[in-house]
Amino acid sequence: MTRRATAQDVADLAGVSRSAVSLVLNGRADGNISRAKQEAVREAAEQLRYTPNAVALSLRSKRTGTIGVLTWPDRRHMPLALLGAVYTAASRAGYLLMMVDAVQRPTQVDALVDRRVDGFVVVAPELTAYPAPEAVTAVPTVLVNCFDDALAASSLVPDEVGAGLSAAHLLLDAGHRVLGVLAGREGLASERRVQGVTRATADAGLAPPVVVEAGHSVEDGYDGARRLLSSDLPPTALVCTHERLALGALLAAADLGLRVPDDLSLVSLDDGEDLASQLVPAVTRVERPDEVIATHALDLLVEQLRLGHPDVRRLTFVCPVHAGESVGPPRLRAMPTG
Amino acid sequence: MTRRATAQDVADLAGVSRSAVSLVLNGRADGNISRAKQEAVREAAEQLRYTPNAVALSLRSKRTGTIGVLTWPDRRHMPLALLGAVYTAASRAGYLLMMVDAVQRPTQVDALVDRRVDGFVVVAPELTAYPAPEAVTAVPTVLVNCFDDALAASSLVPDEVGAGLSAAHLLLDAGHRVLGVLAGREGLASERRVQGVTRATADAGLAPPVVVEAGHSVEDGYDGARRLLSSDLPPTALVCTHERLALGALLAAADLGLRVPDDLSLVSLDDGEDLASQLVPAVTRVERPDEVIATHALDLLVEQLRLGHPDVRRLTFVCPVHAGESVGPPRLRAMPTG
DNA sequence: CTGAAAGCGCTTACAG
DNA sequence: CTGAAAGCGCTTACAG
Known part of the structure; x- marks a missing residue:
């Protein structure tokens, strides 16, 4: 629980300026910083176990690497397979997820906007019309298993x-x-x-x-x-x-x-x-096909985030058949007395 | 997707300084700012729909109001009732949750520490020994349905x-x-x-x-x-x-x-x-008793966050009986030929 | 090749 | 009663 090292700490230890630390650690040092100092910075960073403060990074870059997930978080509804796939696709793309209740009023969506999530994904447990809170329009949004015709957002639903x-x-x-x-x-x-x-x-x-x-x-x-x-x-x-x-x-x-x-x-x-x-x-x-839908949805969102321009699509997904052992030919039979 | 208003925007519109805006909106204006200017600030804030940027707030206060959740996010394991209760207790206390995979290597725990979560809660789907990643020691941590004897963290498990x-x-x-x-x-x-x-x-x-x-x-x-x-x-x-x-x-x-x-x-x-x-x-x-355990765990964590000093406890919870209709007296019977 | 400055958006002492 | 300054921790132009 001790204080984390900052770029300044690294600079002090290495005997260089804060900017030099930034350049070296971000791979933009060549041609700018001498070999010797580069090495010194790397060593100091290692020794202090320095990693940049993501909050400061976010303030500067106006990106948080975070996606807000609006869902139905109670046990009876939480859409497991969808959320699992959303999580997997998000972390593959380097995003972290913040999950809040989609239907609770007052909504926590505002809190997520204040925290500057880069985008939203709404994950419904079952196909439903979802009148999205207005706040989601602040950033790119994708709807999974639901739709809002009044919203300029992509929507992915099963057929x-x-x-x-x-x-x-x-x-x-x-x-x-x-x-x-x-x-x-x-x-x-x-x-x-x-x-x-x-x-x-x-x-x-x-x-x-x-x-x-x-x-x-x-x-x-x-x-x-x-x-x-x-x-x-x-x-x-x-x-x-x-x-x-x-x-x-x-x-x-x-x-x-x-x-x-x-x-x-x-x-x-x-x-x-x-x-x-x-x-x-x-x-x-x-x-x-939860996994297919969710993965596709997140890829779409990430793509929008990368490109910076919205790209509204309404996609419907085919539901494949999985044979089990519960279907056979009909058999004529006497009425059971229930 | 337009730019959000900042305190500076509010100050400009109200004709006051940035600090005045801060004081008024945080209720510390009385005796400092004249009634008239207070009103002007409030009006300007309303008009611009100003809410403070939580990222900037976090950088300054060194608190993010965020708790990292380490769990098993695949569909077969995700502990619904526990997570639901953790979510409810967290939002009641004003915290948002960031969820990552507890067992994936390399772990995403470092990313959460970089983002300065205020604390961690590990939520296991089933009682298990959990050798926690070292990074969790950066902030107060509570273990639910699991334990790590080598870690100075509270642990809550069912009996x-x-x-x-x-x-x-x-x-x-x-x-x-x-x-x-x-x-x-x-x-x-x-x-x-x-x-x-x-x-x-x-x-x-x-x-x-x-x-x-x-x-x-x-x-x-x-x-x-x-x-x-x-x-x-x-x-x-x-x-x-x-x-x-x-x-x-x-x-x-x-x-x-x-x-x-x-x-x-x-x-x-x-x-x-x-x-x-x-x-x-x-x-x-x-x-x-998932709900009891999870709620208690989060209350414990929030209390630690508030107090600022760790308070390690190992708690065991009684499992209550719920009568259904599947228990009766034994009946002697002939062996079925299975 | 290197350091000082500006700025992301906020709040809190600190002068006036 | 009010505004200017400092500082949270970073990166990116910008001087030297």
Whole structure:
């Protein structure tokens, strides 16, 4: 906890001026400073374990090498995979991250602007419209998993409708004709995913799927699945818009004596929980490509910071399919008494 | 993206000196600056939307109002509940957080020291010995869920042995005499939790529990549970050291036609996944009190920052029990043919 | 080849 | 009651 050495300390020890220290340590000494003094400066710096004070550097350069992250920092929402990828891409580019709550009022965004972050990235846990606080306009900003049409900022989102389409096609291609959907009770992601499923069945000339607006918890999935599977014409396959719903469906199936995929097929859409593919049997899923999106977003931001001029883009990312062991052909069966 | 106003701008607009602006805006004007000029300064500041540059402030005050967080930022480890609580406590105290990877080499801790963070908090996802990088000694540091005996820093950890004891007692009190344990394959937390269970059975005069070192995934729990339940003298109750193991056990039980808790009782220890208590049936669990620990840790750090002198403490936190619906009396039963 | 000065934006003694 | 100066720690023109 002792005082850190400054450039002045190094200069004193080496017997040169402060400017000489700066030049040597920043590699602009040749042709300006004699060999001998250069060596003296380097030795002194080493001995004092000198590294420049980044705060002073920032004041002078008007750059802090810091990016503000606006996110949903509570345990139920924090978007792990997205944040991890943002972190990795940021540190690769030499940036540090300061994370604050995106929705808290009064916002801490002003505090970040005062601290002169070089840019902002908003990282939403799930696709959502995000009316950004005005303060973000102070520096280049990129929106991940969200958008604000009123803001001149790039926005990167997954193709949720396409994800729903892919999920439904997996089941239709396997021969299923009666699909059920376990959906969240609210949220744009859930809504669009259901749209995709509905469109796929319509395209195939089938009746629309039965949609249960269950919620987001395992228990919601359990209850919803029991409801669907106890109906008059029970679906032979379920699409779940969230991973915890898929888990609930799996548990409900087990309780009803239904085997997956023999008696019931299951597809889950990805919400960043890293859960569906871990289950037994592994649930076939349509991935939300968090890592790709986040990495791309940060690269875009860093590029803007480097160039100095904004470059607004709205990008949509395809959601790839990952086969598990939860999809099979439909089997006609007697109604379970639930 | 226009230039931010400075104190000089405010002074010019108000027709006073820079120092006057500072005094007025920091509430030290009375008796120094005339009412009229005070008002002028306030108006000018408002009009220019002036807020002080925090970088300049930091350079002068040698305080940044920033805390460095060392953690495990990949998706499989990031300790959500702990980080959430750290964030909340920090912002309540007026601090911002800069998060970096605790184990990456070369470490980014030096970058944080250069940026003059006021302190460090290390947040581990699971109890572990953590040989801290030397650079953290530059400022007050607190360790959460980890410890470094060689470091003069406070350390806050859960009582893992006690958690194991509590888990076992829940089952012993319900009448179980043959316990099985699904444990992680490595890790101090798993180790100590198993110790607790073993001690509890010994205290009760029983044979030691059968311990399966399964791993950490759902599939590991599934496989381990099937193994345990297919043995000659199958346990009537399982303790799982991790939540995903408990989920695996639940799925295995369903596959084997065993009802929880009628045919098999289940207790899970908490690893911050927020999963066990969400299942159907809700699994009885012994909580790792993440929020309490993290809040306490940050309060301790902030107190040290305020006082300016270190105050090293080693604190252990009790893990409370949360009853679910997965524990019942033992039932004698025929061996399932798994 | 080298040192003194200016300036990034702030606040706090210090003269008047 | 008010303004000019010093200084936090750096780098970059600018004189010599």
